[in-house]
Amino acid sequence: MRLSREQSREETRRKLLASASELFAERGVNGASIEQIAERAGYSRGAFYGNFDGKHELVVELLTRRTEREREEIIELCGQATSSAHLTDLLRAWHRDRAEHREGWLALRLELLLYALRNPEIRPLLAERELLAREAITDGVRRELARREARPPADPNLLSMIIHALEDGLLVQGLLTPDDVGDHTTLDAVTLLLDSWAALDTLGRT
Amino acid sequence: MRLSREQSREETRRKLLASASELFAERGVNGASIEQIAERAGYSRGAFYGNFDGKHELVVELLTRRTEREREEIIELCGQATSSAHLTDLLRAWHRDRAEHREGWLALRLELLLYALRNPEIRPLLAERELLAREAITDGVRRELARREARPPADPNLLSMIIHALEDGLLVQGLLTPDDVGDHTTLDAVTLLLDSWAALDTLGRT
DNA sequence: GTATTCAGATACAGGATTGTATCTGAATAA
DNA sequence: TTATTCAGATACAATCCTGTATCTGAATAC
Structure with a gap:
């Protein structure tokens, strides 16, 4: 046809x-x-x-569609996550979906970051995606701490910011020093953070 | 002359x-x-x-000299830090020195990362700098936990990896969502982590 | 002081990239 | 069916970039 x-x-x-x-x-x-x-x-x-019109318009369109797609992915991932799903399971699923193309995915992310660095007017397009991801993580952190019967020991937005920033940072470290960053490292780190935040709250309440 | x-x-x-x-x-x-x-x-x-010989050789030389310079800066920073200096003070000093050119500094770092992503043979040149920074942070974390009379609740290398990765990640988040990341955020986050790690150890020993 | 060497400038040829202007054939409208 | 519109191909001029080959003047060697 x-x-x-x-x-x-x-x-x-x-x-x-x-x-x-x-x-x-x-x-x-x-x-x-x-x-x-x-x-x-x-x-x-x-x-x-x-x-x-040119490369710039293509980049803008690319960013718009990417953000839209990631929004749907995040919603789907969180939607299928009943309250029983661990935050680490969500992160694991998130990373698994990107495992095959990890370097390419990182390359594109860094390229778009640099493009946004040099074209401030499009930063909001990238920022929206970050906010969505952080919101999802905030929910996850809340649930995890609740499961541990602890309250957030600081602004939940700071906690999710830490976890989200950590994902980026560990991706970079994994590229440069692969011997020091395995597949498990991100999950180890997040688990450690959740445990220690729960501990801090527990200790703070005594 | x-x-x-x-x-x-x-x-x-x-x-x-x-x-x-x-x-x-x-x-x-x-x-x-x-x-x-x-x-x-x-x-x-x-x-x-x-x-x-061409741009590639220039990039390699640039990386070599940058790593050397950063090594000296790190040594100087840690050297003048008596054991009484807080890790957060060191991080503060480190960030202060780069505050004026933060975006340019991030841009160059990301560019070199991408270059290393596409030229794996030069990754070790960038990796060396990461290792140096992480070693310095490992020392700092050890001292901070000792000050709190706590022992590392996990592999100290994981702890410093987290803090180091966090620096990169928060730099990126600060670029995209400046409203959510102030100058204090990194220090807030590191302080929170140190406190909660100390708490986790304390709780683990009871 | 003279000859030589070498850092850096200038000149040139080849190739790549861009944006536009024009052409062609298929999809729509009449 | 015929006319029109439009998606995509082709052709072209202008610019930019690269790498090399050659030139010049100052620093070294003798």
Whole structure:
């Protein structure tokens, strides 16, 4: 069956965005040329300029769609998590889904961070994703502490900020010193933090 | 006074490396052309190729010198720290020295990380710096826990890994959601962690 | 003081990238 | 069916970047 014009156009945009994601991870936003992006998607440079004003607009669209997709993933992950699911199980599932492409995923994240660093007007697009993730973690931390019959020993937003920041930081350390950071390290660290926060609250109440 | 050839050459290399650092932070390793690097340093492209085989060799040299400089900074910082200095004071001093150029510093760090991601053979050069920093933090954590009359509730290397990773992660979060991460956040977080680790040990011994 | 060496400048050729302008064939509308 | 519109391909001019080859003047060696 032939595609309608609208369908065809959307399909082209989708392929161009997917191709760009790959190439941005491989060669960087600056290192990937329009021609390479179009070619890998199976199109000519003309098709690219017919669908995007330029690389900047493509990046913005990419960020928008990525944030939307991650929102859905987070909602799905938390939705299927009954209150009985451990926070560490959620993190484990989250990391498992990204395990195969970990370096590529990190590369793209760092590239987009740098792009946001140099184009402050798009920072909110990336920030939204961080807020969503942190909110989900805040809920998880609350539940975990409740399970340990402890109350948050500090602002829950600080606690989830710590765990969320830790994920990024450990990803980087795992890249640079793989011998010191295994698959278990993040979970070990989070478990340790939850235990010690529970301990701090327990001790504080005596 | 005229410079000797050797001095002159070293001076040129120094200026080229400094210029490259700036431009890498501003426009990325890929986005900065040899010509721009040479021009900002006050030289021609010929001078660049006379001193470096190409951009790759310059990056390697840059990494080598940066690691060396950071090693000295860490040693100096820890050296002047008598055992009476708090870990948080050291972190405060460390961050203070980088406060003015925080975004540029983060940009360069992320650029070099991405470069290492795509050139695995140079990862050890970046890794060495991470190990140095983590060792210094390990010492600090040990002292802080001792001050609280507690023993490390887990492998001290994991504890320092957490704090070190946290620094990176909070830097990123501070960029994306500045409202949620102030200057005090890192110190708040580290203080909280130290307190809760001490609590966990205390509780574990009862 | 003269010859030599070398740091850095200049010149040039080849290739890559960009953005636009124009062309073609299929999808829509009449 | 025929006319029109539009997605995508092709062609082109302009720019930028790279790497090398050659030139110049100052520092070293004799």
